[in-house]
Amino acid sequence: MYAWSLTRIQPSGLTTAVVRATNVISVTAVIATEALSMRFPRVTALDRLTLDIGPGVTGLVGSNGAGKSTLIKILLGLSPATEGRAAVLGLDVATSGAAIRERVGYMPEHDCLPPDVSATEFVVHMARMSGLPPTAARERTADTLRHVGLYEERYRPIGGYSTGMKQRVKLAQALVHDPQLVLLDEPTNGLDPVGRDEMLGLIRRIHTDFGISVLVTSHLLGELERTCDHVVVIDGGTLLRSSSTSDFTETTATLAVEVTDSDTHPDGTGALRKVLTDAGVTLIGHDGIDTEGLPGAGHILLIEATGEETYDVVRDSVAGLGLGLVRMEQRRHQIAEVFLTEQGAAQAAVPAAAATAGAVQQKGSGRDEH
Amino acid sequence: MSTETKAAAGRDASRIHNIGYRSYDGPRLGRAYARRSLFSQTLRGSFGLGRSAKSKVLPMLLFGVMALVAAILVAVSIAAPDATKLVVKYTSYAIYLQAVIGLFIAAQAPQAVSRDLRFKSVPLYFSRPIEHADYVVAKFAATASALFILTGAPLLILYVGSLLAKFDFADQTKWFGQGLVSVALLSVLFAGLGLVMAALTPRRGFGVAAVIALLTITYGAVSTVQAIAWETGSEGAVQWLGLFSPITLIDGVQTAFLGATSAFPGGEGPGAGVGVVYLLVVLALVAGSYAVLLRRYRRVGL
Numbered sequence: 164m165y166a167w168s169l170t171r172i173q174p175s176g177l178t179t180a181v182v183r184a185t186n187v188i189s190v191t192a193v194i195a196t197e198a199l200s201m202r203f204p205r206v207t208a209l210d211r212l213t214l215d216i217g218p219g220v221t222g223l224v225g226s227n228g229a230g231k232s233t234l235i236k237i238l239l240g241l242s243p244a245t246e247g248r249a250a251v252l253g254l255d256v257a258t259s260g261a262a263i264r265e266r267v268g269y270m271p272e273h274d275c276l277p278p279d280v281s282a283t284e285f286v287v288h289m290a291r292m293s294g295l296p297p298t299a300a301r302e303r304t305a306d307t308l309r310h311v312g313l314y315e316e317r318y319r320p321i322g323g324y325s326t327g328m329k330q331r332v333k334l335a336q337a338l339v340h341d342p343q344l345v346l347l348d349e350p351t352n353g354l355d356p357v358g359r360d361e362m363l364g365l366i367r368r369i370h371t372d373f374g375i376s377v378l379v380t381s382h383l384l385g386e387l388e389r390t391c392d393h394v395v396v397i398d399g400g401t402l403l404r405s406s407s408t409s410d411f412t413e414t415t416a417t418l419a420v421e422v423t424d425s426d427t428h429p430d431g432t433g434a435l436r437k438v439l440t441d442a443g444v445t446l447i448g449h450d451g452i453d454t455e456g457l458p459g460a461g462h463i464l465l466i467e468a469t470g471e472e473t474y475d476v477v478r479d480s481v482a483g484l485g486l487g488l489v490r491m492e493q494r495r496h497q498i499a500e501v502f503l504t505e506q507g508a509a510q511a512a513v514p515a516a517a518a519t520a521g522a523v524q525q526k527g528s529g530r531d532e533h
Numbered sequence: 534m535s536t537e538t539k540a541a542a543g544r545d546a547s548r549i550h551n552i553g554y555r556s557y558d559g560p561r562l563g564r565a566y567a568r569r570s571l572f573s574q575t576l577r578g579s580f581g582l583g584r585s586a587k588s589k590v591l592p593m594l595l596f597g598v599m600a601l602v603a604a605i606l607v608a609v610s611i612a613a614p615d616a617t618k619l620v621v622k623y624t625s626y627a628i629y630l631q632a633v634i635g636l637f638i639a640a641q642a643p644q645a646v647s648r649d650l651r652f653k654s655v656p657l658y659f660s661r662p663i664e665h666a667d668y669v670v671a672k673f674a675a676t677a678s679a680l681f682i683l684t685g686a687p688l689l690i691l692y693v694g695s696l697l698a699k700f701d702f703a704d705q706t707k708w709f710g711q712g713l714v715s716v717a718l719l720s721v722l723f724a725g726l727g728l729v730m731a732a733l734t735p736r737r738g739f740g741v742a743a744v745i746a747l748l749t750i751t752y753g754a755v756s757t758v759q760a761i762a763w764e765t766g767s768e769g770a771v772q773w774l775g776l777f778s779p780i781t782l783i784d785g786v787q788t789a790f791l792g793a794t795s796a797f798p799g800g801e802g803p804g805a806g807v808g809v810v811y812l813l814v815v816l817a818l819v820a821g822s823y824a825v826l827l828r829r830y831r832r833v834g835l
Contacts, residue, residue, distance in 0.1 A: 241659060241660075261564065261662045261664070262662075264660055264661050264662050265563070265661075265662045267660075269656070269657075269660035271656050271657070271660075273653055274653060275652065275653045275654050275656060275657055277648055277652045277654060278652070279584060279585050280583075280584065284583060288570070288574055289657060291566075291567065291570040292567045292571065292657075292658060292661045292663065293561070293567070293662070294560075294561040294562040294564075294566055294661075294662060295557070295561065295562070296560060296562060299557065299559050299560075306554075306555060310554060320585065340557065341556050341557035372554050373554040373556075374554075374556070
């Protein structure tokens with residue numbers, strides 16, 4: 164655990180990671196901003212924000228008021244920035260607003276659908292607003308609504324739809340003109356866990372299957388790690404962090420192991436931990452215990468899998484102790500852990516312990532939703 | 534609860550939808566086309582076309598009343614022995630049926646603009662190539678066109694009826710033309726005022742009430758004060774008072790320039806000189822409405 168978290172805490176390590184990612188991306192930037200600032204009389208919404216976002220699914224994370232919506236408005240060419248420059252798909256937002264909006268789709272955070280028309284009628288209308296000829300608008304609407312998972316119900320008035328279905332219509336109107344980039348503002352807001360997973364799956368497919376780049380905002384880090392290739396965190400209008408999710412979620416894998424207790428080993432988990440530690444396996448979390456408050460909490464060991472041999476070590480250790488193996492599964496590191504680790508380090512009192520506790524807590528709250 | 538099961542569920546869900554994505558390489562027709570589309574959608578919507586059956590009732594009913602009254606007047610005119618012209622002037626028709634026109638604009642102006650505000654669809658428009666001015670122009674033009682159809686169609690019925698009755702062709706055509714100009718002016722003026730009132734509130738009910746109030750209160754006040762002025766012998770004031778309500782403005786303009794008979798007390802509308810003032814006020818109101826709408830939507834934005 165220490166080896167892992169220390170490389171994350173070291174500022175120099177972070178800087179190189181960001182720099183590397185930026186260099187790779189700037190070649191084919193979908194969104195690029197340079198010292199972008201937006202100042203209102205009393206508030207600074209964006210403060211010299213410099214970003215390079217490449218193709219793929221990018222998560223834009225920030226708390227309310229962090230400047231996410233302001234950034235989207237500027238990117239759509241709808242409000243001029245106080246200073247700095249921004250380009251979307253290589254087009255300057257200050258001069259080519261209309262050209263950008265023709266190639267970009269936007270899904271607002273709030274409800275935006277009239278209840279008395281059907282999804283088909285509404286999306287056809289929006290397609291025509293994007294410049295699609297009538298026939299093309301109808302064909303693309305039928306296609307797009309199917310892609311987002313609306314079938315027979317698309318002929319019914321939107322007023323009778325569930326929140327999940329409304330979100331799909333909102334997504335469909337953003338995709339109907341086959342944009343090169345979609346900006347999704349909090350698309351999972353108000354959805355239940357199943358709806359949330361489906362929406363995240365859809366967002367992933369927008370890039371993998373449709374070839375459309377995605378900028379998705381959220382205030383939940385946990386859901387972005389499964390969906391995004393890249394995560395940008397802004398706070399108070401400044402860039403907190405920009406990095407590729409693969410950078411820190413795929414370098415090492417976490418294994419969750421749960422075992423039964425036996426007469427010989429009344430505390431099976433403890434016995435296994437001892438054996439594994441002796442075998443030189445690195446434990447993650449507080450002594451390797453996953454204290455999530457879920458069923459089985461305190462009985463799940465989180466260990467770092469460095470390769471195939473770790474799986475063998477676990478299997479042999481469990482067999483050697485004569486315990487039953489309830490589960491052994493791979494988990495990706497959650498982005499939340501990484502950010503919380505950094506914050507923990509910044510707070511500095513007891514970095515490792517604080518960070519770990521924070522990470523575990525965050526994971527717990529993140530996973531409660533599922 | 535593991536990542537694997539979640540990922541697997543995601544794959545299953547997507548496999549159901551996966552029918553292959555087709556990208557779009559066809560033409561993108563841009564702002565002018567989008568503006569036209571918004572215009573036709575709003576115009577159709579004004580008569581409830583492309584909307585629920587419920588929203589067709591009122592506009593179709595009002596349109597029916599306008600047409601039916603015209604048809605009855607035609608029948609009466611034809612049935613009358615040795616009639617040489619219609620029993621009603623083309624220019625008077627809209628004035629007589631102003632209540633119906635008022636109801637129509639009160640119901641349909643909020644439909645045209647409050648809906649987008651209330652359901653917050655406006656950002657969806659402005660995240661597309663059209664600009665604020667395109668939106669306002671399309672909505673304004675569509676509402677004015679809807680009113681023109683509502684007020685022009687009965688005039689057409691009167692005209693066709695008069696031709697069937699073999700009234701004098703030249704006279705009828707001239708009067709019909711004057712009538713069309715008059716209702717065109719009325720349509721633009723009412724559309725502008727109605728949209729401004731409706732756009733000020735996202736609540737449809739308030740919009741309806743505001744439009745009705747604007748039309749009826751001003752008309753009631755103006756005609757009352759005009760009547761008092763007439764009774765007290767200050768005839769000169771009557772023609773100036775007409776400037777303060779939409780329908781009397783139209784009445785004044787058409788009396789001055791379009792050969793109409795004024796509905797003012799005493800039947801004396803403004804002459805050409807005062808008529809110019811009327812026309813200027815009408816044009817200023819139209820331009821002002823456009824400016825207010827533009828300002829309003831600039832503020833709404835995203």
